[in-house]
Amino acid sequence: MKKLKEIPAKTEAEIALAEEQIVDLSKRIEFYLTEYSVELLAGKMSKGEFVVPAYQRAYTWEEDRKSRFIESLLLGLPIPFLFFWEMPSGKLEIVDGSQRLRAIAEFVLGDLRLGELDSLTALSGFKFSDLPESRQRKINNRSIRGIVLNEHADEQARFDMFERINTGSKIANKAEVRRGALAGAFMDLIVELATAPKFEALAPVSKKELDEREREELVARFFAYSDGLTGYKDRPSEFIFNYVKQANVRVVDDPALLDQYRGRFIETMDFIERVFPNGFRRNDKGKATPRARFEAIAVGSRLALNERPALAQEAVPDVLPWLTSEDFIKVTGSDGANAIARLRERTGFVRDKLLGA
Known part of the structure; x- marks a missing residue:
């Protein structure tokens, strides 16, 4: 034995x-x-x-x-x-x-x-x-x-309670409670961008997910992950909470940052609309936006644009062959999806493909 x-x-x-x-x-x-x-x-x-x-x-x-x-x-x-x-x-x-x-x-x-x-x-x-x-x-x-x-409990304590109450419930509750616990200019921007017509077209969600503010969750993940994963400990809810909280403070200290954030998101969505025929859908008839796929494409595209800004106007080879490949399906699978290694793997995969690596 x-x-x-x-x-x-x-x-x-x-x-x-x-x-x-x-x-x-x-x-x-x-x-x-x-x-x-x-x-x-x-x-x-x-x-x-x-x-x-x-x-x-x-x-x-x-x-x-x-x-x-x-x-x-x-x-x-x-x-x-x-x-x-x-x-x-x-x-x-x-x-x-x-x-x-x-x-x-x-x-x-x-x-x-x-x-x-x-x-x-x-x-x-x-x-x-x-x-x-x-x-x-x-x-x-x-x-x-x-x-x-009571009123003396800090924001993180409130968020912890909100999330624990809803453990086992709908995962989008995290977006709902984050919106309530972290009121501020950056949070308002997330809400604004989540309802942008272009983003709605690129990232279809069900009526149920829409009511649960799934698109706000996706926008928050885009910003948090594309800004870097320092401090990420395989707990996305906590990481995103802290990111939004800090961003709320940053835009108060420097209001011009708000337009920079907005511009970064819009540029990325314009790029995805031009380069990815199905947006974040798996195929042209898709009616859902899988989170791992969204993170791979949205964050990977942003990282590529950060590294080569001219990519926003450059011609990009057809992405469908590698989007439908076994390698891409593997890196966007659900197993261990929130582990930092898997997150870096899928976003890096798209970044490297777009840069021709």
Whole structure:
């Protein structure tokens, strides 16, 4: 039997370092628990005391899902915690739970009529106002617990909480929460460029991905990766967060940088439109933009233009032969896609092909 490799015991220095890191990072997470009645939640929603931030998804729950949630509430089933961030104004920004809160407000204060219910079948078709006052009071008295990250928590702490709450959910939440946690001129530029008609044509995404701000994620990756990977540790979310945060500061100190960033992106998209027949799609009928493929083409093109600016006007040999090659398919595969070696491999592949290396 093969002997397992023994792992040496941790040294006192390693243990001390681990403890110091736990203490240091824990200081950034300041929160308190709270509990609100349904009546209070609905009232705060209607009065604007709970703020639905711009990065949160629109009210997307379909009628059946709203009905199922209200049924769970009526049955007294456990409701997941609500998460908030306490704004300097004292209002609470909804981090997680906006769909639930909007459904509650629509039912208690609006005209939400329940659909076909699985358990409470006799309540199908009911509105809140159809219920007797005694039942209305009982519903209003039900409570839901919440966690509030207070205003002293820094941006990274907020982002960490946003991301961890959404672990296992849609990956584009990273773009949504980054937009909320990092308001600033550079973040505004990312939003602007993500909706540029040319970019929309080059980088098709599904309706679902569009709602999740996938194009904003792609633009952020373009800038972060093409500016260099110093400090990248195979965790793209953290790397991009720090890049956008620093870029927000840079453009405040030097407003002219904003036009430079914009020009860099536009020049690259013009080049890709001219040289790559299918944009970021796999073929002319493609309706998706795979991230690894986007990074290879967009960042690789930018790196080539940085090295030889005249390439923007030069004639470039047909790229389709190597775009459809096994080598390109291999470097844009999903295995270990976020590892720095793979990232450099795929962007360097396109850069070298464009430069004729």
